Amino acid sequence: MLIDRVKQTLSGQFIRNVGWLGAAELVNRIFRLGTTVTIARMFDSQEYGLMAIVYTVFDFATVFTLRGGIGAKVVQADEQDVKTICDTSYWLNWIMCSTIFIIQCIAAFPIAQFYNNRQLILPLCVAAVTYLMFPLFLVHDALIQRENRLKVTAMCNAAQSISSNIIIVGLALLGFGVWAIVWAMVLTTPVWIIITWRNQSWRPPKSFTMQNWQAIANYGKNMLGVDLLDKLRMNLDYLIIGRFLGIEALGVYYFAFNAGYGITNNVINTFMSALFPYICAVRGDYKQFKQRYFSSLKKVTLVAVPIILLQSLLAPLYVPIVFGNKWTPAVPILIMICLSVIPRIYAWASSLLLNAIDKTKINLQINVIFTVGFAIVILAVVSKGIIWVAATVLLYNLILMPAFTMWIHRYVFNKYLETDFERNM
Template sequence: MRSIHPVINIIKKKFSGQFIRNVGWLSISEIIYRVLRLGLVVIIARYLNRHDYGLGAIIMTVREFSLTFADIGISAKIIQAEEEELEDLCNSAYWLSWVVFFSLFVIQSIAAFPIAWFYKSPNLILPIIVSGIAYLIWPLSTIQKTLIQRENRLKVIAIANSAQNFTGSILTAIFAVLGMGVWSLVLPSILISPLEPLIYYRAQSWRVNTGFTTKSWSQIFKFGKNILGVSLLRTLRNNLDYLLVGRFVVKQGVPEYGIQELGLYFFGFNAGLGISLSIINAINSAILPHLCGVRSELSELKKSYFSSLKTIRATIIPFVILQSSLAHIYVPIVFGKKWVPAIPIVILICLSAIPRPFADAASQLLIAVGKPHLDLYWNIIFTFLFSMTILIGVNLPFLGVDTSVLSVHLGEHWQIIVVAISVLLVHIVFLPLFTLWATRYVFPKTKKD
């Protein structure tokens, strides 16, 4: 028995070590960004008002929905593909990415008008259109970035992210100080977009070597349709509270009150989940290639998966608890006293981060074993549950509930605090159930277990 242990340890070190290094690089990148972002948030919190924050939340939500449609499975398919089909797949995916991003730019520009009408704010039209200009640059390096991820060279992605985040943060701060309002949240992402192609072109030698082709499009669509569905549902969940708060939280005699409350909620959400979400995203970027690399051996896949969960547990839980417990101290000091009403939202949303990365890891596990449709089914169920919970929370007055007690105990901003409570409850109840189910599905218990 002793002779087996060194072999097992070598295998563990090979796969777990690579995963931890990748998570480490991406986490360092995100932490550097968040440290910069902390200073940036301090500046824009003092130079932007709640209305600007509200407009920014809507613009970023629109952009996030657009970018979700860009994720039609191109990256996941390239990462998961066998070596012999890779070159043809990359050439075809390159042209598909151009079609997708150009279409998104046109659709977002057209959608700006009904969105502005829905929120009764004409000031949204031009920023929404301008924010889509970056879509016309990103296809240049989409394939290179994905190949780097496939090769597990996530250090390069970390460097690219850091360069973009640093430059973008500096530009945002400058524009905010200059009094550019919501434009300080829109223009930097466009100005820094050429950095990505410059970095990835130097780091990855792949270049398109065919004319326009649709050869592998059906293959990509077939693989990616479930992933796209999951991404859309996840994006809807991540932004549904923004959409509802901005439109349905109203106060008689106060024009655009919903957008002002959305600004407060958006600040609280980002202050509460910003750093945690960065670490979660870093882990998610590393998990899929990590699991795909060992998916042919169930025992190694199981070891790698549970090793990933241990990394998540050791990283996320202590950080979230520390951050939420100190919110009463750092929010007024760092961001200013005008954001004190957002402290309950910061705490509630921060705590909702704990189950998220475990469920995300379970989703990546299903994709790695070729079962993305099961992830899609779960996301349909969870999105329905999430939507119903948030709708009930934001519409309590219309449901005949006596809200005077809530107003007394939670204060003037009780409506958005109730929304934050709803977000926390739906995450801590249902995400652990999915994580447990997906894990048991892929690794069913046996008598030996």
């Protein structure tokens, strides 16, 4: 009986998708570990700080490439609307990605001035070339997710991860510094184009079309706002630390965040990438929708939380051994950042829940409140040092994220009654 229950729990499309994405993340972790160790030993805190700024700018810019909002609309759309949405999304992506490329190249100059480091200008401009490749695979990737064929997405992740980490390690050992990161970003993005085109038959329209762009924009604008606020919140401490405490302090903090949250985030992202298309597929059936959501959340908990706790417990042992004694002062920060991920699991899932039932506006409003509060508390403590910042991140997440998560669950499954749910689907 116990074996049968385990088999039943681990069966189904959601777990198969998680399995493929998880395998890709395992490959990523194996190669990324070598990369992280190499960078930690080759880079000083100054170079780590420069890397943090390049990645932070890239994270912000990718929000505007419509990879989230428009891709989610393709996944969530009714069958009869898919072709029109895909054709229009393709051109929307070109418009937005070209614009972001230009903006980042221009913004590189004030960013360098903000951090008082002109070494940032050229790397930021070269990294922006990546955005010009996005329109060539974003619609294909969204259609693959819609079809729940996340095996293909896993292949893309694994192939890019392997090639990217090899390039980073090789160039870092040759003394390229932050350029090792930049060239890896640019040279490995075509992996997505090649694999998605081979596995999805949709092809871009030959003529320019913007049919029904308003419907796509209306759905995507709130998700864009949510994604932007999420990126702002995830990077706000970097921005504030780099500005008020300097690049070296940012390097120490970013190492702790990358070595801590970076590992657990990959595990959680695996589940969340599979969760959205999995629940959207049954969004017209209230009972099945609810069952899929909570069963998936249970599986995330059983896997992710023990990993986070184990990583936090072992941090004082593995950090000096694996990364070097120079990073030992970052251990307390790493532990607090790891623990702050636990409430984020449920907040992330509840955010996807609202998106699945077209309540993106509510999602946006919640994120505005949370992000404004987060900025205020980080600014209030940054003068006391990076330990205080990490402690504040932990306490803020532990207090507010569960409160928002419980409210969303009550709204969707209690106030948003079954009859309303089915009527609005």
